Amino acid sequence: MTVLALHDQHYSLDHAAFLETLSTTQNLLIIQDLDGVCMGLVKDPLTRTIDPDYIRATRKFKDHFFVLTNGEHGGKRGVNRIVERAFRNIDAKHEISYLPGLAAGGVQWQTDQGQISHPGVSQAELNFLATVPDLIGQCLQQFFAKYPDLFPTDNQPELIHASVLDNLVSPTANLNVLAEYLGDRLDIYQDLQRTIAALLDDLLEKASQQDLDNSFFVHYAPNLGRDHTGIEMVRFATGADSGTTDFQFMVRGAVKEAGVLVLLNEYYSRHAKYYPLGENFNARQAPQNHEDLLQLVQDNFDPQLMPLIVGVGDTVTSQTEGNQVRRGGSDRLFLQLVQDIGQWAKSGNLVVYIDSSQGELKNRIPLKIGVVADQEKVIEGITDPVDPLKINVAFPGGFEQYTTLFQRAAANRSGT
CATH class of the missing domain: 3.40.50 (Rossmann fold)
Structure with missing residues (x-):
């Protein structure tokens, strides 16, 4: 052929x-x-x-x-x-x-x-990105507090460690472990997806307040494509599909x-x-x-x-x-x-x-x-x-x- x-x-x-x-x-x-x-x-x-x-x-x-x-x-x-x-x-x-x-x-x-480099990324952007992993971790702690019976205090550090990816230029909330942990509690997992998406939207707003309003975007993997404004859409979980598991805070243009x-x-x-x-x-x-x-x-x-x-x-x-x-x-x-x-x-x-x-x-x-x-x-x-x-x-x-x-x-x- x-x-x-x-x-x-x-x-x-x-x-x-x-x-x-x-x-x-x-x-x-x-x-x-x-x-x-x-x-x-x-x-x-x-x-x-x-x-x-x-x-x-x-x-x-x-x-x-x-x-x-x-x-x-x-x-x-x-x-x-x-x-x-x-x-x-x-x-x-x-x-x-x-x-x-x-x-x-x-x-x-x-x-x-x-040899690694970051063409086009400013130091101010790197500094802001460095704050994101801790904020994701704090958000997860607050979420766990809503469901104390599901998330005993002793389990929380391990779950946060597995879910917060402290990448240098693409800090990420990876919910794979939490999706498995929650099992068939679909409503709670969907609540978690909405919570993390809302956090990253808030971070975009905070960045704009620091003159970084055109510096970042949120990538969802997998996703449902982009809406009419060009923003990616979360794929919410179903009974057979964990949907969006990676919520990535990324540099615009990446x-x-x-x-x-x-x-x-x-x-x-x-x-x-x-x-x-x-x-x-x-x-x-x-x-x-x-x-x-x-x-x-x-x-x-x-x-x-x-x-x-x-x-x-x-x-x-x-x-x-x-x-x-x-x-x-x-x-x-x-x-x-x-x-x-x-x-x-x-x-x-x-x-x-x-x-x-x-x-x-x-x-x-x-x-x-x-x-x-x-x-x-x-x-x-x-x-x-x-x-x-x-x-x-x-x-x-x-x-x-x-x-x-x-x-x-x-x-x-x-x-x-």
Whole structure:
């Protein structure tokens, strides 16, 4: 199967063709999410693990592979600590390399040597962000006090420690552990979701009072897309779905679709020897909507030099509410931009979906491919018949199936 034919497929399971594409394409750019894609989803981020063989494989794609995640590289809960533990466990510290690319939605840059920077983020913004974890912890304490029978004093420190992610530029309330702790007490868990959402709204107001009124936004994962004002919508829990579990206070402009432009700009600098958007371009300088992002690409990038971009993610949702379809997921918009750039440049870009529903979380939809009357493949809860995002390749076996193929492709590229 040719690359173009694979690009024309929807939810293709022809992994052999995808393997050949990764193995043989020279002008290739892989932009890949992390949680659920190259490691399993877990309730407590501190327990995440990663295969050192996968890290080794990424090195063989040097300058052709970058990550794009809403998590962070550094800090005690960052991906770098997971990488270090993976190599420590096999007594191979000398082999450690880090995952190059963007974290915190696009404002935390890292080289494969672990050098971290925050292009476009001011010290005043960093100072405000540093106050957020304690405020999330205080909010949780107040919430626990409303339900003393459910949250004994002795349990509270452990629950707060697991739920407050003190990330440097994306402090987060992670409710996975609390969702499990509350079990079938849906009304109380929904109350918790509303409480945390209200806190982060209050923090946006406090930031504006400190002349930081255009500095931050709130990212919900998973979500129901954005409302008419561009604000993301909370996905409230149901009996079978824990809904939004990550409430992230993030730097404005730190959205994955902007990160695509940063990475593409970097790719051109390494392979075409020039920066189409300038050497100092960062995610905070990118436009805020899809059409303008795509136009910026069309105005500045030579389509003849455009790589085949492979976007890889696991968080895409589509839910019908009455006559309205809510499309969301933290990977959706960056994958859509990858798709649309490929259509413009005729570069055959591929959108790859990893089924992460086998993990510990209850907010991922299992990959069950169906066919509607017009023969269009769709997945209930992930896409819909008129979804503009067309997923080309699917991995129903989850991150293990994907990373196994990725390692095989890396071996092929290295000639081993």
